[in-house]
Amino acid sequence: MRANTADPFNADVIAAALDKPARFRLEVIDRCESTNSLLLDAAQQGAPSGSVAVCEAQTAGRGRRGRGWLSAPGDSLTFSLLWRFPAGLSAPAGLSLAAGVAVARALEGLGAAGIGLKWPNDILADGAKLGGILVETVTVGGRHIAVIGIGLNLRLPRAIAEAVDVRAGSLDGVMPYTPSRNLLLAALLNALATTLEAFERVGFAGLADEWLARNVHAGQRVLILAEGAAPLEGRCAGVDTDGALLLDTPAGVRRVVSGDVTLRPA
Numbered sequence: 568m569r570a571n572t573a574d575p576f577n578a579d580v581i582a583a584a585l586d587k588p589a590r591f592r593l594e595v596i597d598r599c600e601s602t603n604s605l606l607l608d609a610a611q612q613g614a615p616s617g618s619v620a621v622c623e624a625q626t627a628g629r630g631r632r633g634r635g636w637l638s639a640p641g642d643s644l645t646f647s648l649l650w651r652f653p654a655g656l657s658a659p660a661g662l663s664l665a666a667g668v669a670v671a672r673a674l675e676g677l678g679a680a681g682i683g684l685k686w687p688n689d690i691l692a693d694g695a696k697l698g699g700i701l702v703e704t705v706t707v708g709g710r711h712i713a714v715i716g717i718g719l720n721l722r723l724p725r726a727i728a729e730a731v732d733v734r735a736g737s738l739d740g741v742m743p744y745t746p747s748r749n750l751l752l753a754a755l756l757n758a759l760a761t762t763l764e765a766f767e768r769v770g771f772a773g774l775a776d777e778w779l780a781r782n783v784h785a786g787q788r789v790l791i792l793a794e795g796a797a798p799l800e801g802r803c804a805g806v807d808t809d810g811a812l813l814l815d816t817p818a819g820v821r822r823v824v825s826g827d828v829t830l831r832p833a
């Protein structure tokens with residue numbers, strides 16, 4: 568696949584565009600299976616909060632429930648950020664929604680139009696999926712460590728558009744220019760740091776309004792699909808302060824917690 572050699576990842580260029588460079592430890596990797604897997608292993612070895620792995624060719628990128636995340640060298644940005652939460656903070660529910668708010672803030676700050684969020688972890692623009700978020704957690708020494716993996720399509724090679732079972736999109740369709748991947752990554756890390764610090768203080772509750780403002784299914788009829796269970800249909804009534812989806816059903820408002828469920832338009 569064609570690699571965009573005019574725009575290689577460069578840790579110095581990324582660091583120069585960070586608001587707080589000392590907050591991060593950047594590693595640029597040519598090829599790996601999954602940046603989330605790398606950082607989950609690194610977490611066990613004591614890697615510091617703010618460790619970032621960005622990879623040009625991810626060969627086995629993951630989505631939720633073992634589904635794949637596809638990327639193309641030069642046309643995608645795939646990276647993961649390791650974040651340690653203070654002792655005593657409970658398991659970070661709502662974290663993938665908080666990360667979605669950070670991604671939306673960063674993309675909009677760079678001029679992207681029409682960015683929307685689909686519960687719990689997709690980044691859309693004009694109904695097309697241009698990014699995904701996979702949050703995985705480990706507990707080491709009683710403290711929760713999250714690895715936040717983010718994949719974004721800058722351009723969309725036909726091979727990816729045809730291989731995925733959703734309508735895929737890319738940033739070049741919703742931005743007036745295609746940003747340098749180094750500057751895009753720095754903008755995302757700046758937004759993630761601000762958002763995660765807010766999340767540490769007040770949880771998802773402090774970010775819920777921003778998430779709701781970009782909820783692509785607000786007020787729409789949706790289906791919640793879970794393996795081994797009948798589909799649950801209702802009207803999307805937003806999200807709760809912990810990030811759970813609120814579904815208006817004939818039996819009342821149901822809370823759907825993120826995990827092994829998929830949301831589809833009804």
Ligand code: ATP
Nearest residue numbers: 630631634635636637689696699731732733735829
């Ligand atoms: P869904 O969006 O179908 O609810 P999900 O949230 O369960 O999916 P994710 O974890 O976001 O899944 O990502 C995996 C899915 O994303 C894949 O099954 C595929 O349909 C889609 N996908 C994979 N790579 C890309 C890509 N580069 N661009 C857009 N969509 C992709």
